[in-house]
Amino acid sequence: MSATLPFHQWMAQRSGSNAGVVARSLLQYGRTSGVIGEIIARQVASDEGVQCNSERVLVTAGCQEAVALCLQTLCADAGDAVLMRNPTYIGGSAVAHLAGIPIYQVTAAGADLATAIDGEIRRAQRHGHRIRALYLIPEFDNPTGEVLDDADRRAVLEVCARHRVVVLEDNPYGMFRFDGTPSTPMATLDNAGSVIYLGTYSKTLCPTLRVGYAVVPETLWGSAEAAQSLFDELTLRKSYVSVNTSAITQAMVAGFLLQENFSLRNWIQPSLARYRQNRDRLLLALDAEFADLQEHISWNRPAGGFFLTMDLPFEFGNEALKSCAADHQVLVMPMSFFALDSSQNRRIRLAYSYLSTNDIGMGVSRLGAFIRARMEKRS
């Protein structure tokens, strides 16, 4: 198990034991909150500028588990509800649906977001609901690719603190910025003690490790006891969902982070370069393919992340998805799949992270053929 050895050696050094003893001890049922909190805390501080107490790091079986635990713990009582952006990451809304947690939504973006959040929190109150959590991906959102700027982040934090709404800041794509200045994580801007910071090693290291984490703040609304109690509740709930995260995959992540001196910046350079190249190729292809249709079709120019949003002059739902795939051999995601209402019916999400750069031109041509066929049919 060479991949886990660096962690076993590190643990052995700390405990004055030896790596073999540590390795054997880790084969048993382990601490529910995990064994690599300190190493994760150092990486998150180094790479993302988020300072966190290693005793407040809950290691989870992938970040999806962290999202599920947070929503179910924060919205445990009747009348508790969650607020999400619209469209939003399916893994967030599906957890709420399955757990029977009412979902409120804000479709506004940018400078309008905080005002819309305030309005929706009040609307929920009028319906007898209490918004307990706001789930969002402020950096290169999935599905939109959007980024919230610092001023908008502060405004959202202020509104949430006023209403005592916990912010679940999910940041899977933050390390994948191609241009411009990195944003400040909301967990770093947070003065009220209101942000749970969620992260994953699926995008930086490997999805099948299934290692993610939730970082609970030092104080929750100024109370250290409330923060500790929230951490304990999350941990208890995890003990009944998955007992603990495999210490084998934890040790693999930790071994990696130790070898890389607590930073993944160097390690992700090749992927980052490839994603940037794909983004560039995609924008060039779109510009070329749709040069004559720019009054009908538009798209954003993401500075990072995996996704681009495209606005179409017609509805693109399940039927279009199938026809586009079967007749034109290209897969794009209807934005309505991520939506909580009908506002996204004419939008699609293009993902450029997994493709090889050379396939992107062909993909865009095929999409172009589909779109032209549809537009002709309509006119």
Next chain:
Amino acid sequence: MSATLPFHQWMAQRSGSNAGVVARSLLQYGRTSGVIGEIIARQVASDEGVQCNSERVLVTAGCQEAVALCLQTLCADAGDAVLMRNPTYIGGSAVAHLAGIPIYQVTAAGADLATAIDGEIRRAQRHGHRIRALYLIPEFDNPTGEVLDDADRRAVLEVCARHRVVVLEDNPYGMFRFDGTPSTPMATLDNAGSVIYLGTYSKTLCPTLRVGYAVVPETLWGSAEAAQSLFDELTLRKSYVSVNTSAITQAMVAGFLLQENFSLRNWIQPSLARYRQNRDRLLLALDAEFADLQEHISWNRPAGGFFLTMDLPFEFGNEALKSCAADHQVLVMPMSFFALDSSQNRRIRLAYSYLSTNDIGMGVSRLGAFIRARMEKRS
């Protein structure tokens, strides 16, 4: 990653690919229901005599996740309730509590169990609830160590089939029988298509692998479509809880099973011998320590598993647990911790699996000193 290589080679052979390509493909997000269902199905058939369709094996992040998924999927509607034995494994009841699923209970054992189940299902109906699932560990129950014989299993299956209650048969200890004839798993006795068979590699291989499984029957109440639909619902729910089980730990389990020719019987021999030796030593020590107290204190003589139940002439709760640990340096579990009512207040669970044999005599002496001190204080 030598531990995973046999599985990668096996997959490669099937797909006409090579092990490197397979290993790389498994690093990505994978099939939610898992990639080692066929190998698990062969081991379960070989070791436990349960025939299962490999396409109905849902690989989970430990068996606890399987329990949670099954309860939440089967009891998803208002009024749905679960039936458990009393006392019961905490991981079962806690999931129901957290999910807000009403719990009904039966304290009866042996030949009275099926009648009690029938009565409790009817009682639930009178309360406007519908029992959807019965959770039980028929072989070396945790916490009691009890075994249900074949006739009692059939009677329970008959009652559950009549009321369309799904039986969640959890079998973590079945491989650890010291004497007597192995029981027939309820999944094998099941003619109605009503048993979901739950298993784990935590006891046989290693807890921190966090690999367990749920096997959905070929037909549910005679309907293949209903069984498929249940499997699909479980899988969908898993996708929003943990996306999929780490393909690394899955490949480790599969690699192991391939090397052992799909049977863990040989592999567990050393643990089985040690557990048997511990059980024998514990019974001898109890017989010796409590020879003069046999009219006040009794215990069962488990033929397998990890646990023994002891009946005391006084209540043993949180206070006794602490005093016994602090003043006599021995830990036993109050049975009331596993109970849904006050019927277990004078019972304790002794676990003999984790101790070294030589420590058992000392543990029993210490427990004896505590019990004698309590009995003197009372008289």
